[in-house]
Amino acid sequence: MTNVVPILMYHSVKEDPPATTRKLSVRPEQLRSHLQFLRENGFTGLTFTDLCNRARHDACDMPERPIVLTFDDGYADVHEEALPLLAEHGFPATVFVTTGWLRDSGMEAAGRPLDRMMAWTQVRELADAGLEVAAHSHSHPELDQLSDRALRAELIHSRSLLEERLGIEVPSLAYPFGYSSRRVRDATAEAGYQQAAAVMNAVAERDADPFAVPRLTVRRSTSPTLFRRIASCEELHRVFRIDRALTNGWTVVRRSRSLMRRVRRG
Template sequence: MAADTSALPAPAPPRRRPPWILTYHSVGDPTDDPYGITVSADRLDEQLTRLRRRGLTGVGVSELLRARAAGRRGLVGLTFDDGYADFLDEALPVLLSHGCTATVFVLPGRPGGSNEWDPLGPRKPLLTEEGVLTLAASGIEIGSHGMVHRDLTALSDDDLRRETHGSREALGRLLGEPPAGFCYPYGTVDRRVVESVREAGYAYGCALVPGPLSGPFALPRTHISHADRGARLRAKEVRHRLRHRSGGPGDAG
């Protein structure tokens, strides 16, 4: 006699591997770069050339997530943290020459300011509000990086709300509509921070290595440096696939 399985819960669907999302910061002269966050425009061009030769197109995160939901493949996420002013003259022309777009995560509390949170320097100017609007008009997705670049996991509830809710409201006033994406400063995140981002109305959140957290509000990303050329870039993609292999071979972007 067959066992009655009618009362058993349906098996959970398999988890999908998160998409491959690359993390850039400043694009310019990498000579004085104590944090390893600056990529030259020539090196960015080289990296995108390699991706394009493999049939991959760089896009912003919102487009990447929509494409995955529709079953479209051949895309990789491109993100640029902190909103450095050099994106306009150095990164944007390279992206457009390759038919790519990106998401730039900006700090609405520091328009035209600098990266004062980096004690070792060098000081780099940030986008002005006019620069942010120029990027948006060029087809670049604008997301929030918080108000002023603080470790959100160390903040009080009120300060956390200002960084998540407040930054979305500020960008909404500037852009005419609130941003869909949030990027956690320093890549650090915990459940309380994720919940604040969700409650603020964002559609997704980007981290670096979110640890046990997963899902659209804890998207992992791959840090890209000036040293990443052919073999290193490919190795970072393989590491992403191995680290998030639970999704199966069809879910890699």
């Protein structure tokens, strides 16, 4: 039985992305070859929520080689480029949408989108096509830097908008920047989410914290060989040590920053 499940994190899928999303985007041909590899090697795609539900309630009901594909932010190219490729290869995915960034969010517009985002009709089409649409906050802030009140608003507003506009349930969240503190994870649970995806570049163990489910970053620079290793959970130590160090460094910077704020406030 499988006890590790790779959860892949993509962002934009675009031939020629702007500098703002370039490193975290992949070319459509890259995604096509990833999906081809997964299909040819007997992987079964699950949505993020589906995986968490199975892990929680019925771990025996796990397919032979499960894998989860996720796409963060809600770029228009996920609808235009990724959706047809996913459909062609028979893989579901979870799309974590920043609701205030959507192209026609109108009065609800919030934050600064990094590229052309989906419109609500496109988000609806993803859901209608069987993809999971889940939350990624409303304005994409650093959640741990917010007041309790603002944090709660970010968590609740994004989910309510998705649930109201699409008529779906939204039990899952991905933290903006993949980062969460203990306070953020507690607030996420209190806001009614069942689980949340982080970015720690480690594989998900079955007994992992459901509010810090780790994902593996797929980038433009991810070679076919590296992708195969990521999907197959091979050489994780070598591959992910660098990322883990980066994440830790960032956490230290952020901690000292909020400490400085507290000092200034005090």
